[in-house]
Structures are given as C-alpha cells and as structure tokens.
Amino acid sequence: MNASLAISMPELNMAERTRAFAWDRTPLGPRSTWPAALRISVDAMLASLHPMCLIWGSERILLYNDGYAPILGSRHPDALGYPTAEVWPELWPDLEPLIEGVFRGESVAFRDQPLTMTRNGFTEETWYDFAYSPVWDDEGEVAGLMNITSDSTARVKAKRERDAATAEAQEAAVFMRSVLAASTDCIKVVELDGTLSFMSEGGMKTMEVSDFNAVAGCP
Known part of the structure; x- marks a missing residue:
C-alpha cells in the first residue's frame, strides 16, 4: 500500500x-x-x-x-x-x-x-x-x-489437539491390551464402577471362562 x-x-x-x-x-x-x-x-x-x-x-x-x-x-x-x-x-x-x-x-x-x-x-x-x-x-x-x-483459529487448533490426544490414548490402550493379552498370568481390568472390562487368556483359563463376552461388564 x-x-x-x-x-x-x-x-x-x-x-x-x-x-x-x-x-x-x-x-x-x-x-x-x-x-x-x-x-x-x-x-x-x-x-x-x-x-x-x-x-x-x-x-x-x-x-x-x-x-x-x-x-x-x-x-x-x-x-x-x-x-x-x-x-x-x-x-x-x-x-x-x-x-x-x-x-x-x-x-x-x-x-x-x-x-x-x-x-x-x-x-x-x-x-x-x-x-x-x-x-x-x-x-x-x-x-x-x-x-x-x-x-476460528483457536477452535481448529483446540480440535486438532483433542484429536491428537484421543488418537494417542487409543494407541496406548491398544498397546496395553496387546501386552496384557500376551501374558500368561491371570490379569483382569476392573473399571471404577467395579465392572469387568478385560481378562487375559491366562485369566480366562484360571477362571474357566471360555468366552469373555459372557462375563464382560459383570461386577
């Protein structure tokens, strides 16, 4: 100008x-x-x-x-x-x-x-x-x-940060589950409300559970 x-x-x-x-x-x-x-x-x-x-x-x-x-x-x-x-x-x-x-x-x-x-x-x-x-x-x-x-710059950047954090958390969860699933120990994950959300194969053998879906979410 x-x-x-x-x-x-x-x-x-x-x-x-x-x-x-x-x-x-x-x-x-x-x-x-x-x-x-x-x-x-x-x-x-x-x-x-x-x-x-x-x-x-x-x-x-x-x-x-x-x-x-x-x-x-x-x-x-x-x-x-x-x-x-x-x-x-x-x-x-x-x-x-x-x-x-x-x-x-x-x-x-x-x-x-x-x-x-x-x-x-x-x-x-x-x-x-x-x-x-x-x-x-x-x-x-x-x-x-x-x-x-x-x-809308602040909104776009905030969304990108949330998406990145969510993706990172999902990757960490997948990795952790793969580590737990590979263990021969009896490992169970119980949520804060006391319900069962994960059981390793070793845990299923110990608890004599053939299908985890049958007990998933149980107290």
Whole structure:
C-alpha cells in the first residue's frame, strides 16, 4: 500500500475514522456523493459488533468495522480505503475468484477455511469462518461485497489437539491390551464402577471362562 490516507490517531474507532477519511482522494469520491447503497451498507457494517468488511466498486476498495480491525493486524488502520488486492496480497490469488464470483451475483460461505497470512510481518497459519454476499445498487447491479467473518483459529487448533490426544490414548490402550493379552498370568481390568472390562487368556483359563463376552461388564 502507498502512504496512508487515514487519520493517524489510534484512539479513533472505525466510525470516526470513516467519517474523517479523505475519500475524495479515492475512487469512491467524497462521502457526500456516495450512492444510497454504499452509505447504507457502510452504516450497517460500522454499527455491527461482528467482524465485517465491505469491498466496493471496480477497484474493490476495502472498508471495515472495529471487529474486523484486529484481523488486519499491523495493516490497520492503513488498509482503509485501499484496493483489497493491495491490502491482502498474500491472500489475493485465493480470494480473487471468490470475490469476482460475488460481483457476478453469487453468495459463498466457508467454515474453518485455512488462510496463510503475513499481516504482522511473519507467516501465520489461520482459519476463518466467513460469508460473502453481493450488495446491489439501485440499478440492480452488484456494486459491492459484504463479508461477515470470524476467526476460528483457536477452535481448529483446540480440535486438532483433542484429536491428537484421543488418537494417542487409543494407541496406548491398544498397546496395553496387546501386552496384557500376551501374558500368561491371570490379569483382569476392573473399571471404577467395579465392572469387568478385560481378562487375559491366562485369566480366562484360571477362571474357566471360555468366552469373555459372557462375563464382560459383570461386577
């Protein structure tokens, strides 16, 4: 991106930044000339507590709210008012086909979509839920794209850790059972509620049990 057109005051929220922004120096022009569809979409986005951004016009200009700002990392607040391709160069090859489809009138949604970002100067593996919807102008043409998103990275990583732990525990259980089963000693496993869950072959011989299923779960 080139030099920022935004007001360099970190305490401003996105509604204040959007009002103070030099829109006359962008393809969107002064706010007083914005079409109704753009004004209404921006106002709705800025009022939302959910992370949202708006991509507008043939230049795919990016506008966003307070919830979306953390997603940009160090690119906030300089990303405001710039083409999306310049804001997200590392994501653009993947995002462009989706965005162009929405500008043809399509809607798309993804859950736990992997995205490799460099928003803070280093590579990050992230996952997001997001939905792209077209915004129509008064002439019935698609003039913009509304993106409602949320960071699902923590959820995806937590699930992967749970799955890995479960797989490890299952492998350990299988190994332990194979070790116990190979023993000629009388070995039984009793659960905390006092029910029988395992008996080695040596145990079955000692207890004169021919079919473990007949006694499995017994007290």
